[in-house]
Amino acid sequence: MEEVYLDNSATTKVKDKVIETMMKPMKEVYGNPSSLHSMGIEAEKLLKKARRKVAKAIRADAEEIIFTSGGTEANNLAIKGTINTLQRYGNHLITTKIEHSSTLHPLQDLEKEGWEVTFLDVDEKGILDLEQLAEVISEDTILVSIMQVNNEVGSIQPIKEVEKIVQDYQDSGLYLHIDAVQALDKLEINLSNSSIDLLSMSGHKIHGPKGSGALYIADGTRLKSLITGGGQEFGYRAGTENVAGYVGFGEAVKLATTEVEADVEQMQKLKEELAAGIKDGLEGVQINGPEVTAGVPHILNVSFQGVKGEVLVHALEAENIYVSTGSACSSKDSKSHVLAAMGLEQKAMEGAIRFSLSSFTSKEEISYTVEKLKEIVPRLRQITG
Amino acid sequence: MEPIYLDNASTTPTAPEVLAAMKPYFTDTFGNASSVHAFGRESKEAVEEAREKVADLIGADEPREIIFTSGGTEADNLAIKGIAMQNREQGKHIITSAIEHHAVLHPCEYLEEYHGFEVTSIPVDEEGLVNPLDVAEAVRDDTVLISIMLANNEVGTIQPIAEIGKIAQQKGICFHTDAVQAVGSIPVDVNELNVDLLSLSGHKFNAPKGIGALYIRKGTRIVPFMHGGAQERGKRASTENVPSIVGMGKAAEIVKNELKEKQEKLTRLRDKLIEGIEERIDEVQLNGHRNKRLPNNVNISIRYIEGESLLLNLDLKGIAASSGSACTSGSLDPSHVLLAMGISHEIAHGSLRLTLGKYNTEAEVEHVLDVLPKIVEKLRAMSPIYNQKEA
Numbered sequence: 131m132e133e134v135y136l137d138n139s140a141t142t143k144v145k146d147k148v149i150e151t152m153m154k155p156m157k158e159v160y161g162n163p164s165s166l167h168s169m170g171i172e173a174e175k176l177l178k179k180a181r182r183k184v185a186k187a188i189r190a191d192a193e194e195i196i197f198t199s200g201g202t203e204a205n206n207l208a209i210k211g212t213i214n215t216l217q218r219y220g221n222h223l224i225t226t227k228i229e230h231s232s233t234l235h236p237l238q239d240l241e242k243e244g245w246e247v248t249f250l251d252v253d254e255k256g257i258l259d260l261e262q263l264a265e266v267i268s269e270d271t272i273l274v275s276i277m278q279v280n281n282e283v284g285s286i287q288p289i290k291e292v293e294k295i296v297q298d299y300q301d302s303g304l305y306l307h308i309d310a311v312q313a314l315d316k317l318e319i320n321l322s323n324s325s326i327d328l329l330s331m332s333g334h335k336i337h338g339p340k341g342s343g344a345l346y347i348a349d350g351t352r353l354k355s356l357i358t359g360g361g362q363e364f365g366y367r368a369g370t371e372n373v374a375g376y377v378g379f380g381e382a383v384k385l386a387t388t389e390v391e392a393d394v395e396q397m398q399k400l401k402e403e404l405a406a407g408i409k410d411g412l413e414g415v416q417i418n419g420p421e422v423t424a425g426v427p428h429i430l431n432v433s434f435q436g437v438k439g440e441v442l443v444h445a446l447e448a449e450n451i452y453v454s455t456g457s458a459c460s461s462k463d464s465k466s467h468v469l470a471a472m473g474l475e476q477k478a479m480e481g482a483i484r485f486s487l488s489s490f491t492s493k494e495e496i497s498y499t500v501e502k503l504k505e506i507v508p509r510l511r512q513i514t515g
Numbered sequence: 516m517e518p519i520y521l522d523n524a525s526t527t528p529t530a531p532e533v534l535a536a537m538k539p540y541f542t543d544t545f546g547n548a549s550s551v552h553a554f555g556r557e558s559k560e561a562v563e564e565a566r567e568k569v570a571d572l573i574g575a576d577e578p579r580e581i582i583f584t585s586g587g588t589e590a591d592n593l594a595i596k597g598i599a600m601q602n603r604e605q606g607k608h609i610i611t612s613a614i615e616h617h618a619v620l621h622p623c624e625y626l627e628e629y630h631g632f633e634v635t636s637i638p639v640d641e642e643g644l645v646n647p648l649d650v651a652e653a654v655r656d657d658t659v660l661i662s663i664m665l666a667n668n669e670v671g672t673i674q675p676i677a678e679i680g681k682i683a684q685q686k687g688i689c690f691h692t693d694a695v696q697a698v699g700s701i702p703v704d705v706n707e708l709n710v711d712l713l714s715l716s717g718h719k720f721n722a723p724k725g726i727g728a729l730y731i732r733k734g735t736r737i738v739p740f741m742h743g744g745a746q747e748r749g750k751r752a753s754t755e756n757v758p759s760i761v762g763m764g765k766a767a768e769i770v771k772n773e774l775k776e777k778q779e780k781l782t783r784l785r786d787k788l789i790e791g792i793e794e795r796i797d798e799v800q801l802n803g804h805r806n807k808r809l810p811n812n813v814n815i816s817i818r819y820i821e822g823e824s825l826l827l828n829l830d831l832k833g834i835a836a837s838s839g840s841a842c843t844s845g846s847l848d849p850s851h852v853l854l855a856m857g858i859s860h861e862i863a864h865g866s867l868r869l870t871l872g873k874y875n876t877e878a879e880v881e882h883v884l885d886v887l888p889k890i891v892e893k894l895r896a897m898s899p900i901y902n903q904k905e906a
Contacts, residue, residue: 135554141547141754149541156534156723162525166826167835169520199585199725202743202753210740214629232743232752239742334754339541341585341725341756356740358625359588359618368618369588370526370718372725375759443552452552 139486180380189322201332202232204345214354219303220270227471256285278313283419284429315386338382342375393489398427407500523872536765540758565764574704587695587716590729591618597737606657613855643672670803671812680709722766726759781810791884819901
């Protein structure tokens with residue numbers, strides 16, 4: 131079998147149509163969008179078009195889209211930018227225990243600097259505690275930062291309910307930031323009537339190029355920029371615009387959100403087949419996170435008892451199947467902070483594997499993966515047992 | 516005639532060889548360089564190979580001294596804020612020059628406003644040169660960073676960085692240079708220049724936009740400002756932009772091999788442009804130093820005309836030029852660089868920057884020398900001040 135790539139939460143293959151759109155700014159319209167001559171003006175037009183595509187997909191205005199070098203920068207900008215503008219309104223920040231490291235690390239640093247940070251608990255399915263949120267939020271809270279979809283287990287947070295709780299405090303200086311990096315092409319995002327002030331996106335998770343992303347900044351939101359210099363991106367983000375990258379990102383967003391329904395259905399079906407195949411074919415397995423029928427359509431996290439995750443990753447790789455134990459960004463850490471927060475036992479955490487699908491994933495690949503797991507897992511158990 | 520692109524200091528076209536090198540990393544080897552499986556390992560290897568090439572281009576001792584960023588602006592921001600924050604216990608004084616790029620100036624202002632730093636701005640002479648003695652004199656006990664650009668983006672003046680670096684070394688102060696305009700145009704060697712940090716940008720030497728690097732000399736401690744994953748040895752979180760990193764590596768390799776030839780060719784074309792303009796148009800003034808100047812930079816003030824109308828007219832004739840930095844071209848204020856050089860508002864407004872690149876030809880230069888005097892003549896004919904003077 132050809133390579134079976136089931137690590138699409140780490141990164142995805144760029145779609146051909148996306149690459150096609152990137153060629154124009156690379157080859158012909160290579161001007162600097164800030165230049166006043168035709169070559170610059172044409173580049174600026176391409177950039178505007180890309181901005182509109184992203185805005186349209188999430189029902190925002192084009193002026194509310196700030197392109198960045200990726201999801202990490204978007205999260206950093208949202209958090210640190212807020213700190214610098216809202217600090218006179220309070221000293222308290224709220225997030226969850228299962229955020230991506232690009233949210234957790236800035237917040238942990240701020241905690242060391244004297245900010246008060248609440249890391250909300252999650253239940254065994256990876257869903258945050260709304261009651262706790264309602265309890266800890268106060269007039270002193272200036273930022274609530276929640277990921278819409280968890281990158282390791284695929285749990286979907288109740289953003290609407292979060293909005294309801296947060297709304298009452300927004301007048302006293304509070305921004306709601308949503309990390310939508312894993313949600314963008316899987317769930318509908320509609321910001322036209324929402325309380326969300328900031329929303330992070332990333333290109334390479336949705337078949338766009340690496341090095342591209344965006345932060346939605348709702349009109350009227352005041353944010354101090356992270357990278358300063360020229361006045362690009364409405365003054366929020368200096369640096370010559372990565373025109374080709376942003377054009378590719380715009381196209382990827384457009385493709386993802388127009389094809390979303392069919393793709394999502396197919397991924398969901400395949401994910402359910404994978405889960406069923408594993409549960410029927412093997413003993414001592416447990417699905418981590420949401421029910422297979424809930425959660426996002428592309429992430430399945432499974433613990434194989436008596437097997438070490440890393441060992442299984444390598445054994446699967448020998449069969450041309452590519453998966454991961456968790457987030458690529460922390461793939462060197464042995465322990466997942468997400469699974470720990472969900473209360474998994476040490477043994478279950480050690481044997482956890484993340485399968486993440488894309489619209490390129492086929493039925494044959496899933497059956498092949500199930501077959502190989504049925505061979506490999508008992509073999510590994512024998513060796514270690 | 517095909518359009519003539521003479522704005523290579525703003526950005527350059529991506530070289531076809533560079534694009535070809537990047538392509539497999541979009542669709543075949545598309546893994547996340549942090550992933551432990553083969554897709555990830557192949558991406559990681561490509562990143563490390565590119566790192567070696569970039570290190571090689573600037574004479575870094577070790578590839579690990581290269582940190583990839585999203586561009587020159589991010590590299591400058593990381594250098595300035597990172598070194599300042601790292602050493603804020605030792606002191607809060609920074610030395611920079613009056614003609615830096617905004618990617619250096621604005622982070623300095625940020626540190627002044629939010630973190631209580633003091634910034635000394637070293638003046639330049641009428642040719643845009645910083646005097647190393649001025650830098651030495653500005654050093655205080657609490658100075659923690661000196662940042663002076665290697666070559667200016669508007670007038671192309673090349674600073675005596677090696678000398679300033681020696682001063683910084685003797686005093687034990689971290690020294691950063693913004694080499695965004697210099698890398699790919701002139702030989703750059705971090706050891707000869709005595710620098711601890713050096714910023715470079717891919718799209719200024721035919722790599723794609725959205726990729727750059729910061730050289731950080733081994734042993735130099737720095738506070739990162741993008742936090743998250745442990746990429747780039749913990750100095751810059753975010754999934755590596757593998758195709759663009761590969762592209763930058765390829766561009767570095769190409770430019771290293773052709774640098775001598777490119778430098779000679781551009782110098783010849785530059786001098787032909789300067790001399791040609793001086794010959795054919797009266798009342799012009801070359802801005803910047805005549806010899807200590809980037810081989811690709813021409814910056815000339817043409818009296819009695821507005822730079823903006825000149826640019827528009829050139830554009831109508833298919834010639835892409837600029838009046839100064841692209842990053843501030845939306846602004847009506849005259850260039851802070853020209854003003855710092857003591858050039859009057861009036862002359863500064865009539866400045867024209869023509870910057871050459873590897874694809875420009877002798878024929879293009881000749882065409883510009885043919886077209887430009889005619890446009891100037893037409894514009895001056897409409898200028899009351901010029902007519903008064905003639906009369």
